Each structure stands twice: as structure tokens, then as C-alpha cells.
Amino acid sequence: EAEVAQSPRYKITEKSQAVAFWCDPISGHATLYWYRQILGQGPELLVQFQDESVVDDSQLPKDRFSAERLKGVDSTLKIQPAELGDSAMYLCASSLGPPGETQYFGPGTRLLVL
Amino acid sequence: GENVEQHPSTLSVQEGDSAVIKCTYSDSASNYFPWYKQELGKRPQLIIDIRSNVGEKKDQRIAVTLNKTAKHFSLHITETQPEDSAVYFCAAKGRGSTLGRLYFGRGTQLTVWP
Numbered sequence: 001e002a003e004v005a006q007s008p009r010y011k012i013t014e015k016s017q018a019v020a021f022w023c024d025p026i027s028g029h030a031t032l033y034w035y036r037q038i039l040g041q042g043p044e045l046l047v048q049f050q051d052e053s054v055v056d057d058s059q060l061p062k063d064r065f066s067a068e069r070l071k072g073v074d075s076t077l078k079i080q081p082a083e084l085g086d087s088a089m090y091l092c093a094s095s096l097g098p099p100g101e102t103q104y105f106g107p108g109t110r111l112l113v114l
Numbered sequence: 115g116e117n118v119e120q121h122p123s124t125l126s127v128q129e130g131d132s133a134v135i136k137c138t139y140s141d142s143a144s145n146y147f148p149w150y151k152q153e154l155g156k157r158p159q160l161i162i163d164i165r166s167n168v169g170e171k172k173d174q175r176i177a178v179t180l181n182k183t184a185k186h187f188s189l190h191i192t193e194t195q196p197e198d199s200a201v202y203f204c205a206a207k208g209r210g211s212t213l214g215r216l217y218f219g220r221g222t223q224l225t226v227w228p
């Protein structure tokens with residue numbers, strides 16, 4: 001069964017450093033989502049791609065976060081500089097067709113900023 | 115945007131008993147309501163979902179009910195087993211302009227005691 005892949009699974013960094021996370025969605029899935037999940041809370045959407053285009057980045061802190069999906073397949077989320085409050089789980093999800101289809105999540109990247 | 119409230123935050127039941135988790139949402143235009151199960155350290159997995167054109171959906175021991183008038187939906191697990199222990203998240207799909215964005219509740223930690 002195809003799954004969403006993410007790497008790394010864990011990342012420890014010091015504040016002010018740059019970090020990057022990678023996501024490979026299920027093959028053929030046009031829509032890709034990046035979520036942030038703070039411990040004890042539900043996932044919150046950071047950015048949503050339809051193919052290579054950003055369709056929703058209203059909750060993305062654009063002064064330090066950036067995301068790209070250049071060829072409409074895999075995606076990278078970057079934080080520069082990282083802050084203590086960025087410590088969280090970063091989840092990637094994908095869905096097959098138009099928004100609203102079932103979203104399948106990756107295993108996440110747990111980030112700890114020291 | 116949409117606001118999803120989930121209760122209770124923790125739930126403990128004896129094996130074989132039923133468990134009910136409730137969610138309310140604020141946007142009457144929301145039309146898709148998935149439930150995810152997240153075991154410790156693992157990815158959220160879709161367990162059941164319901165669309166606004168139906169009032170109830172069942173899949174073996176799991177059922178979801180939707181009351182559009184009251185804007186609430188519930189997850190029902192019957193004959194609970196220890197392997198049902200996990201965090202359960204409800205979600206609601208935002209309306210039109212948010213293009214399929216899911217708004218999640220804060221989660222319910224379900225513990226099933228043998």
C-alpha cells in the first residue's frame with residue numbers, strides 16, 4: 001500500500017539555525033498539505049499545494065517559513081531561522097484529486113529547537 | 115474560518131464498553147467530516163468519514179453520526195478493545211475559498227483498560 005514519505009523523522013537544531021523537511025506524497029496525488037501539530041493539539045494547516053501551485057498559505061509564517069513543490073511531486077518545507085516555539089511535529093499529507101478528498105498523512109518530522 | 119471543538123479531552127473505558135467522542139463545528143457550509151486515529155509516535159490514520167448528505171455511517175465497530183442542524187458530529191466505538199487506545203481527532207472541511215482545508219479538533223486520548 002502506497003504511503004506518504006517524510007524525512008527526516010527527527011530533527012534537533014539550535015535556534016537561529018535553518019532546517020528543512022522533505023515530503024514525497026502518494027504517487028499521482030495532486031494536492032499536498034503541510035501541517036504543524038503542537039503536542040496535545042490537532043494538526044493545523046501551514047500550506048496547501050495543488051500540483052506546483054500554492055493555493056493556501058494563509059497560516060504560514062512567511063517571515064521564516066517557506067515551502068516549495070517545484071515539479072508538482074515532492075515538496076520541501078524550510079524554516080529559517082528556527083525559533084524555540086517552532087518545536088512541534090510537522091506532518092505532510094496528500095490527496096488524490098480536488099481539495100476535499102481523503103487526506104493521507106505521512107509519519108511526520110518531530111522538530112526540537114534548543 | 116471554521117472552529118472545531120472536541121470533547122472529552124480524555125476518555126477511559128473498560129474493554130467491551132462503548133466510547134463516544136463529540137465534536138461541534140461553527141461553519142454551517144462545512145460538508146465533510148473525517149475522523150483520524152493517531153497512535154503514539156505514528157501518523158494520523160483515517161478511520162471513518164461522513165459527508166453532509168448523510169446522517170450516519172457505520173463500519174464494523176465504528177460509527178459516526180452527523181446533526182447538521184445542531185452542527186455536531188460524534189464518533190461511536192462499540193465493544194472497545196485495548197488496541198483502540200489512541201488519540202482520536204475529528205475534523206471539518208472548510209468552505210469554498212479554503213479549498214478543502216481541514217480544521218481539526220484538539221483530540222481525545224482514549225484509553226481502553228483490559
